[in-house]
Amino acid sequence: MTAIDWNAELLEQAETLCGAARECARRGWVPATAGNFSFRDASGRIFITRSGLDKGAIQPANLLEIDPEGRVLAGEGKPSAETALHGVLYRRFPGAGATFHVHTVWNTLLSDQFAVLGAVRLENYELLKALSGVSTHEHRELVPILENSQDYLALARELEAALDTYPRAHGVLLRRHGLYTWGESVAGARRHLEALEFLFEVESRRLGVAS
Amino acid sequence: MTAIDWNAELLEQAETLCGAARECARRGWVPATAGNFSFRDASGRIFITRSGLDKGAIQPANLLEIDPEGRVLAGEGKPSAETALHGVLYRRFPGAGATFHVHTVWNTLLSDQFAVLGAVRLENYELLKALSGVSTHEHRELVPILENSQDYLALARELEAALDTYPRAHGVLLRRHGLYTWGESVAGARRHLEALEFLFEVESRRLGVAS
Amino acid sequence: MTAIDWNAELLEQAETLCGAARECARRGWVPATAGNFSFRDASGRIFITRSGLDKGAIQPANLLEIDPEGRVLAGEGKPSAETALHGVLYRRFPGAGATFHVHTVWNTLLSDQFAVLGAVRLENYELLKALSGVSTHEHRELVPILENSQDYLALARELEAALDTYPRAHGVLLRRHGLYTWGESVAGARRHLEALEFLFEVESRRLGVAS
Amino acid sequence: MTAIDWNAELLEQAETLCGAARECARRGWVPATAGNFSFRDASGRIFITRSGLDKGAIQPANLLEIDPEGRVLAGEGKPSAETALHGVLYRRFPGAGATFHVHTVWNTLLSDQFAVLGAVRLENYELLKALSGVSTHEHRELVPILENSQDYLALARELEAALDTYPRAHGVLLRRHGLYTWGESVAGARRHLEALEFLFEVESRRLGVAS
DSSP: OOOOOOOOOHHHHHHHHHHHHHHHHHHHTGGOOOOEEEEEETTOOOOEOOOOOOOOOGGGGGGEEEEESSSSEEEEEEOTTHHHHHHHHHOTTTTOOOOEOOOOOHHHHHHHGGGGGGGEEEESOOGGGGGGOSSSOOOOOEEEEEEEOOOOOHHHHHHHHHHHHHHHHHHEEEETTTTEEEEEEEHHHHOOOOOOHHHHHHHHHHHHHHH | OOOOOOOOHHHHHHHHHHHHHHHHHHTTSSSGOOOOOEEEEETTTHHHHHHHOOOOOOOOOEEEETTSOOOEEOOOOOOTTHHHHHHHHHHOTTTTOOEEEOOHHHHHHHHHHGGGEEEEEEOOOOGGGGGOOOOOSSSSEEEEEEOOOHHHHHHHHHHHHHHHSTTTEEEEEEEETTTEEEESSHHHHHEEEEEEEHHHHHHHHHHHSSS | OOOOOOHHHHHHHHHHHHHHHHHHHHSSGGGGGEEEEEEEOOOOOOOEEEOOOOGGGGGGGGGGEEETTTTEEOOOSSOTHHHHHHHHHHHHTOOOEEEEOOOHHHHHHHHTTGGTEEEEEEOOOGGGGGGGOOOOSSOOOEEHHHHHHHHSHHHHHHHHHHHHSSSTEEEEEEEETTEEEESSSSSHHHHHHHHHHHHHHHHHHHHOOOO | OOOOOHEEEEEEEHHHHHHHHHHOOOOOOOOGGOOEEEEOOTTOEEEEEEOOGGGGOOGGGGGGEEOOSSSSSESSSSOOOHHHHHHHHHHTTOOOOOOEEOOOOHHHHHHHHTTGGGGEEEOGGGGGGTTOOOSSSSOEEEEEEEEESSSSSHHHHHHHHHHEEEEEEEOEEEETTTEEEEESHHHHHHHHHHHHHHHHHHHHHHHTTTO
């Protein structure tokens, strides 16, 4: 495989992405090498963390460059099977500049409890205003839940279908698996992640879903 | 906009404020760029964090100087819509030297559960002595709760009214939104914040409000 | 007040004490400037953190030297009202080399729930072996609970009485206030603190005392 | 006792082991000097943390070299009584390159709640794929639970028996004591540890075992 052709601006974005991933590791949101993180630069190039690494020590050298179909273009190491889901999100949302996938205690619990309803409902919280395009707490955010699967092509199709049903979603849950969220930039994806995870914890505790 | 006219003492206070904000970020109390932090120096000048920044990386360069009505006098960037509430507190409490606003899991939960009563009651805890003017655990602290709103002028009036009703309060909750607290200095506001948040967690767990 | 007459060995012990205090601050165990920490060196000199400081930034310069009755001998600043309780413990336990006092969510909750019984019972946990003199999990540790009071002379007498009743205790709780624990050294007091706080959390969660 | 005969590669592995132990300390997983950590290099030499140390400050100089029966070959200090259990695991699993033992709130709670069933069952979680040889969330992991004992020879025999019954286990719980887990390397044992502890917390909260 060829090496990634970095430039200074790309490398700075890569450092920002890796910093966000290391912060997620510090919080326990990517245990056991779980999770993956990607960004897309202004020219459309996409970079993603490779599979099987402790995100607490991730560096730009651990990224792969991929195309929008999720095929590896450059970089060392094995891509995650979930790379295809990042591709779905970048194709669907032209303004998306970063995508994060994390496994947390609260998203795992809520994704199971509300699977039968097909989505988690978050409403009347001030922190909803952290989601792009939301300007009031009087907002109802629906986070769709997909059944988990090891067939990632099937998952990719179900992700497409969920986004047809919930076109204004800011995140998608996989049942007993984790959250995908995205944003206009690394900072934007991180803002969405922090808002959704905060609200998942609040809702879990409020509803007594989890003890 | 003109640049802020710093002097050494002001800059030191600004560093202290930013350090307190970064510590709140580390604890997860200002997720998704939420929250804001301000201080007022001995000569009456007021400085506040600008809107939309990750408080985990905040620096004095990210502050705005405002007047007591919340209008920006100097500095780069957009003020938070909540700047007006800081102004209310500085006008009401001549001894206030700092004001903190945070969104936490426990203050969000309690502010919702007790909204119908209009206030959270905290009593018989040793840590109440961390609140200025309180010298015994045999103290009843009432933390008023305002309904959340995007009309910040209306919120400012309701904050005034709540402080008329609870003139000895050390903090005010906005429902499903967050806490405002203030103190004689940055250290004093931080002491009030840590005491109130500790007691919110204890009360939430003790009462089974949240699981 | 005269300055403390430090020597290299004392200063090293003071640094160790302050490091333990800062670690407690990082864990949220001494919120809002609560808590205090002391050690006694081989020659019998006693040093304690002064009142009203954020323990997250405590340094040897913030210590006071006191006599066993809790009177200040050297150092700058105001002693805590709770200094007398440290004195009780050093007089009662000739082998005690350090005493820690912390306010935590779990010790606050348990101290209230079990106040009517007069003690918290901890038994059949492997971690009990971290307590000096305990060599098996088949041990019953009783942690006495004192009613909280602002009359520290009365509290000191009640602490004496509780230790008459529970002479083998490794810690004492003040109701809705916090824990006192001690050990043969700073490391020993820290080991007792970590063991007791771990077990308080486990018991609170196991019994559903707190949610 | 003779000094350990280090070489550069061994020392690097020792540093990695100690880094993992310090990270466990930061998370509160080895309170009060609890827990122990070992690795086995390619030539079969085994190194383990010595007894009674704060794992938050552990260094390669604090390791002992032992033989597969758990007898100390080199290094300073007292071996843990639990060294024998590390030996059982290295003899049973020729591919094991590291073994971790931790005491956490969630493993303590679950090990008690499920003791009567003899094992904790974890299934249908994506994070199960972090366990070596598991390629789908549709996996049932059984974590056997041994009654706690201070007779470590008897415990070693019961550990052998449990592994006869559950030959594909990735971890073993001691009741109200802690978890043993192992992996092909330090990184592998850490991955297993993080996956199991995450799932213990999720299951405890989901089932309302603990509040």
